[in-house]
Amino acid sequence: MNVAVAKTGKGRAVSDLFASAEGRLPGSPDVIAVRREAFESYERLGLPHRRIEEWKYTDLRALVGEVLPLAATPDAAALKRAADAVKAHAVDGACKLVLVDGVFAAELSDVKALAAEAGFKTLPEVLDKDAGLLKTASTDAVIALNAALATDGVVLSIADGAQLSAPIQIIHIATAASASAFTRSQVSVGKGARVTIVETFVAAEAGAYQVNDAVIVSVGDNADVAHIRLMDDAPDAVNVTSQFVTVGANVKFNFFNMTTGAAVSRLQGFITLAGEGSELSANGVNLLKKTEHGDTTLVVDHAVPNCVSRETFRAVIDDRAHSVFQGRIIVRPDAQKTDGKMMTRALLLSDEAEADNKPELEIFADDVSCGHGATAGALDDSLLFYLKARGLPEKQAQALLIQAFVGEAIEQIADDTLREHVIGIAERWLERRS
Amino acid sequence: MALLEVKDLKVRVEEREILHGLTLTVNEGEVHAIMGPNGSGKSTLSHVIAGKPGYEVTDGQILFRGEDLLEMEPEERAAKGVFLAFQYPVEIPGVATMNFLRTALNAQRKARGEDEYSTPDFLKKVREVSKSLNIPQDMLKRGVNVGFSGGEKKRNEVLQMALFEPSLCILDEMDSGLDIDALRIAADGVNALRSPGRAMIVITHYQRLLNYIVPDFVHVMSKGRVVKSGDKELALELEASGYAQFEDAA
Ligand SMILES: Nc1ncnc2c1ncn2[C@@H]1O[C@H](COP(=O)(O)OP(=O)(O)OP(=O)(O)O)[C@@H](O)[C@H]1O
Ligand SMILES: [Mg+2]
Numbered sequence: 289m290n291v292a293v294a295k296t297g298k299g300r301a302v303s304d305l306f307a308s309a310e311g312r313l314p315g316s317p318d319v320i321a322v323r324r325e326a327f328e329s330y331e332r333l334g335l336p337h338r339r340i341e342e343w344k345y346t347d348l349r350a351l352v353g354e355v356l357p358l359a360a361t362p363d364a365a366a367l368k369r370a371a372d373a374v375k376a377h378a379v380d381g382a383c384k385l386v387l388v389d390g391v392f393a394a395e396l397s398d399v400k401a402l403a404a405e406a407g408f409k410t411l412p413e414v415l416d417k418d419a420g421l422l423k424t425a426s427t428d429a430v431i432a433l434n435a436a437l438a439t440d441g442v443v444l445s446i447a448d449g450a451q452l453s454a455p456i457q458i459i460h461i462a463t464a465a466s467a468s469a470f471t472r473s474q475v476s477v478g479k480g481a482r483v484t485i486v487e488t489f490v491a492a493e494a495g496a497y498q499v500n501d502a503v504i505v506s507v508g509d510n511a512d513v514a515h516i517r518l519m520d521d522a523p524d525a526v527n528v529t530s531q532f533v534t535v536g537a538n539v540k541f542n543f544f545n546m547t548t549g550a551a552v553s554r555l556q557g558f559i560t561l562a563g564e565g566s567e568l569s570a571n572g573v574n575l576l577k578k579t580e581h582g583d584t585t586l587v588v589d590h591a592v593p594n595c596v597s598r599e600t601f602r603a604v605i606d607d608r609a610h611s612v613f614q615g616r617i618i619v620r621p622d623a624q625k626t627d628g629k630m631m632t633r634a635l636l637l638s639d640e641a642e643a644d645n646k647p648e649l650e651i652f653a654d655d656v657s658c659g660h661g662a663t664a665g666a667l668d669d670s671l672l673f674y675l676k677a678r679g680l681p682e683k684q685a686q687a688l689l690i691q692a693f694v695g696e697a698i699e700q701i702a703d704d705t706l707r708e709h710v711i712g713i714a715e716r717w718l719e720r721r722s
Numbered sequence: 723m724a725l726l727e728v729k730d731l732k733v734r735v736e737e738r739e740i741l742h743g744l745t746l747t748v749n750e751g752e753v754h755a756i757m758g759p760n761g762s763g764k765s766t767l768s769h770v771i772a773g774k775p776g777y778e779v780t781d782g783q784i785l786f787r788g789e790d791l792l793e794m795e796p797e798e799r800a801a802k803g804v805f806l807a808f809q810y811p812v813e814i815p816g817v818a819t820m821n822f823l824r825t826a827l828n829a830q831r832k833a834r835g836e837d838e839y840s841t842p843d844f845l846k847k848v849r850e851v852s853k854s855l856n857i858p859q860d861m862l863k864r865g866v867n868v869g870f871s872g873g874e875k876k877r878n879e880v881l882q883m884a885l886f887e888p889s890l891c892i893l894d895e896m897d898s899g900l901d902i903d904a905l906r907i908a909a910d911g912v913n914a915l916r917s918p919g920r921a922m923i924v925i926t927h928y929q930r931l932l933n934y935i936v937p938d939f940v941h942v943m944s945k946g947r948v949v950k951s952g953d954k955e956l957a958l959e960l961e962a963s964g965y966a967q968f969e970d971a972a
Contacts, residue, residue, distance in 0.1 A: 669775065674812045677772050678822075678882065679800035679830035688825065692816025692865075 303331065309358045309437055314412030315419065322419040327436035333429035342428070342556075345612040345644045346583040351552045352526050356498050358439065359389035359467035366463040366492075371396055373461045373492035377520070379709050382457035382486060389462060390439045390469030405450030405481075411441035411472055421474055421504065424532055426558070431530045434502045438472035444485075448478035448508065455484035455514075455706065460499065462491045462525065468498035475515075479508035479536070484703060485515045489529075491522035499527040509536040509563055515543045516706060520713055521550040523578065528554045537563025537592075544701055545572040546710060547582045548717045554583040554612075561588070561595040561623075568597040571697045575717045576609035576641075583612035590623040593653075599630035602697045604690050605641035606721065616648040619656050626656040634664040635693050637686070683722035690718060723788050725750045725921050726771075726890055731782035733763075733770055733946075740766045742946040743782065748890070751918040755932055755957060756925045758943030759965045764925045765809050767943075768892045772806040773799050786890070800826075801833035805888035807879035809895045809925075814866035819878070822866045823848060827885060851884040855911045856904075872899030880911045891915065892923045897931040909934030929961040944968045 306327050313323060335352065336343035362370065370388040374396050378384055385408070386396040392410045402408055414421055421443070422435040442458055462469060475485055489499060499521065507513050521527050527550045535541050545555050561568060574582040588597045603611035617628040634643035647660035667689050675685035694714055701707040726748040733741040740763050748754055756764055770777050771784060773796035784791040791799060814822070828838040839847070852862060855877055867875050876896050883891055893912065897905055912935050916922070924935055932940070932954060940956040941948045942965070949968045950956065 670812050671814050673774050673796065674808070674814070675822075675826070676796040677774070677800055677806060678826040679797050679833065679886070680826055681797050681829065682795075684825065684829060685797075688817050688822065689814070692814065695816045 305355060305357055306436060312358060312439055313437065314439065315415035316417075319415045319419040319422065322422050323436045326422065326432045329427075330429050330432040330436060333432070336429050342585065342614075345614070345646070346552070346554050346581065348430070348528070348552070351581055352498070355433070356466055356468040358437065359462075359464035359469050359497070361391055362388040362393070362463055367393060367396065369463050369492040370461045373490055374459055377459060377488050377490050379455055379457050379486055380705050382455040384457050384459055385442045386459045386461065387440060387442070387469075387471055389464045389467070390471050392440045392442065402456070403450065403452050403454070405447040406452060406456065407445035407447070409443040411438060411443060414443050421472065424502075424504070426530070428530065428556075430500060430528050431502060434470055434472055434500050434530065437470040437500070438502070439470055441471045441473035443474045444476070446475070446477045446481045446483050448480060450478060450481040450483065452481075452483045455486050455703075457486040457488060460487070460489045460501065462494040462497040462499065462522065464497060465494045466496045468500065470500045472502045472504075474504045477505070477507045477511045477513055480510040481508065482512040484706065485513070486706065487517045489519045489521050489527055491525060495522045496524045497522070497526070499525065499529070501527075501529040503529070503531045505531070505533040507533070507535045507539050507541055510538045511536065512540045513542070514701070514703065514706070515541070516701065516710070517545040517555065518710065518713060519545065519547040519550060519553055519555065521553065523549055523551060523580070525550045526552045529556070531555065531557040533557065533559040535559065535561050535563060535566050535568065537565055539563065539566040541566065541568050542700065542702065543568070543570040544697070544710070545584060546575070546713065547573070547584070548575045548713055550580065550582070552581045554585065556585040558587045559589065560591055561597065562591050564592050564594045566595045568595065569700055570597065571600045571700045572602070572613075573694045573697045573714070574603040574605070574611045575694070575714060576603070576611050577606040577721065578609060579607070580609045581612075582609070583614070585612070585614040587616045587618065588628065589618045589620070590626040590628060591620050593622060593624045593626065595623070595626060597628040600697045600700060601630070601632040602694045603632070603634040603643055604637065604694060605634060605643055606637040608638070608640040610642040610644070612644045614646040614648075615660065616650065617658055617660075619651040619653050619658060621652040623653050624655045626653060626658065628656070628658045630660045632662045633693070635690065636664060636666050687718040687722065691715070724748065724785070725787060727785040728767070728771075729783050729785070731767075731770070731784065732780045733766060734778040734780055735766065735776065739780070740946050741770070744947055746941065746948060748921045748923060750889070750921055752939065753916065753922045753924060753935065753937045755937035755940045756923060756943055757927065757940065757957065757960055762943045763946040764943055765894055768806050768894045768923070768925065771892060772796060772804060797829065798833065800886070800888075801830045803889035805883050805886055805890065806892045807876070807883055807894060807896050809898070811867050811875040811879055813868045813870070815868050817866050819862045819864060819866050820848070823882065823885060826882075830886060847885065851881055854914070855881050855884070856907050857881055873901060873904045876900055877904065877908055880908050884911055884915060887915075889920050890923070891920065892925070894925045895927065896924075897926055897928060905931070906934060929957045932957050942968050
């Protein structure tokens with residue numbers, strides 16, 4: 289629509305992409321109209337770049353350049369590879385919902401094993417009736433692009449009071465190289481419910497793929513939710529995920545993200561504390577090497593009084609990798625007695641490693657306790673020497689200290705099985721280093 | 723062949739020479755005490771033997787069973803049986819003591835081509851050793867040395883020594899910070915490790931420790947050299963007369 293963008297080669301490519309994708313996009317004519325509008329909004333903006341404040345450190349135009357065409361619907365061979373990946377990455381005891389190249393794979397999923405209190409639909413099923421799920425308040429270009437092109441996703445509705453002991457694990461698997469997957473999911477948690485959601489992003493022998501995912505979460509009063517995301521993509525992949533969370537009153541919401549792959553990744557989380565007395569714990573770990581670029585951007589919006597938010601973020605950056613942490617805490621005028629703190633630490637394993645940390649406090653209430661802290665540095669030589677003097681080779685000594693460092697964020701995961709699962713991924717990352 | 727031979731060792735730290743030609747020979751089964759005033763270079767010697775970075779050896783050599791120790795990484799020295807109980811053990815938050823002990827022990831065993839310990843065998847061994855050193859199990863659940871008192875840190879060093887069974891133990895002021903009971907327990911632990919195949923270098927300021935760990939030789943270090951060597955009587959002499967007489971000799 290916008291001539292300036294459409295004139296560039298990249299703008300044209302996306303335009304073609306939408307035209308060619310249209311036949312694959314689920315939804316009623318109303319939904320397609322919403323998609324078209326979202327797409328036009330994307331086209332006006334183009335991929336985010338460094339002159340857009342929120343994307344200052346993650347210039348997608350420079351880092352990614354172009355959006356790849358949609359991956360084909362996975363065939364039998366792709367599903368077989370995906371099945372192996374599911375086995376390798378499943379959390380013990382979890383109920384799995386699998387998306388392969390942006391398409392829900394019922395044959396790899398445990399829909400029948402889902403608890404009766406967990407209502408399940410796919411995105412196309414929902415879009416048959418209602419385009420609401422494609423609409424968000426955001427004006428972000430990648431989110432608009434997601435609304436335009438989302439092919440599938442899972443829509444979960446957890447009943448009031450449901451106590452789900454088994455985690456629900458949404459596994460995104462890429463089997464198609466040099467193609468993109470757009471997914472959009474929704475998780476609605478009823479009042480007083482208790483649930484653990486895990487999202488895993490992995491490749492099954494695919495490289496250079498792109499993921500653009502959006503998740504919309506709403507949490508009812510008195511619920512207890514753990515939400516864990518594991519971005520363990522192929523080293524040359526791109527993963528941009530947007531997350532919208534609205535939290536009711538007296539909720540415990542425990543959020544954790546770990547990024548251990550992808551050439552370029554960004555998790556942008558927008559968490560609104562909309563009910564009083566809630567506690568948010570939002571934590572993350574970036575483990576980056578080579579020339580990887582990993583961005584974790586969290587906006588925590590205290591819209592009401594008497595909520596607590598804690599953010600603990602750790603980045604381990606090797607080689608010429610680049611880690612970004614942007615943490616914004618907004619305290620609305622009404623949100624008195626807000627207690628919001630964030631602490632971020634970066635461990636630089638090489639002279640060329642780079643960490644950008646941008647904390648922002650936007651406080652409009654006067655009776656609050658908010659703060660942030662940040663450090664960046666190398667491993668402590670005296671600790672390394674102590675470990676080596678006890679017989680640990682350099683890499684192993686480093687690994688112990690790195691595990692301890694990221695442990696400060698990982699230990700915020702309450703569930704033993706999940707914590708061990710996450711530690712296992714971190715350990716495999718460390719093994720790949722040595 | 724001597725277990726450890728330090729020959730005419732000259733060491734600089736940040737352009738300043740600290741050891742000015744130090745010679746020391748330690749054979750298997752022997753216990754050597756090193757005494758000397760503050761700043762005479764005792765810890766520097768122990769660090770250089772253990773392989774701490776930041777020291778420049780400008781002359782001389784250190785042989786361990788005839789092999790050039792200075793060519794080896796610290797972890798290789800550890801696997802070969804060199805152990806330094808640090809004067810100031812560091813705290814390592816987030817690294818659980820048990821995990822550290824097992825990882826270190828198995829790394830040493832692996833480097834020597836030995837089988838790794840199974841978890842039950844390892845736990846049994848740690849339990850035995852910690853019991854004999856009066857170290858409570860819950861201390862081992864914490865991060866390495868984190869929140870340990872000065873004395874507890876020293877006991878943790880002796881625990882590691884007992885666990886790793888090194889052939890050369892260097893104890894850098896293991897008596898500092900220990901109360902009288904803890905000193906006796908730690909010294910008993912050290913004595914239990916005395917064996918014909920194992921040598922010890924005990925660095926101390928106080929003759930009292932040498933009542934518990936009776937040395938075969940006592941060396942006086944001053945200004946980066948060994949200025950006098952003798953038997954255990956020398957320690958008593960020093961206790962009576964101090965170091966003043968050696969300051970000139972150095
Ligand atoms: N990293 C360093 N930088 C500068 N000087 C150093 C360094 N390490 C040691 N030195 C100096 O070397 C000298 C010897 O220090 P060392 O710690 O070996 O003495 P010591 O005999 O162990 O003393 P103490 O009995 O007090 O433990 C001292 O003058 C000390 O200041
Ligand atoms: Mg000293």
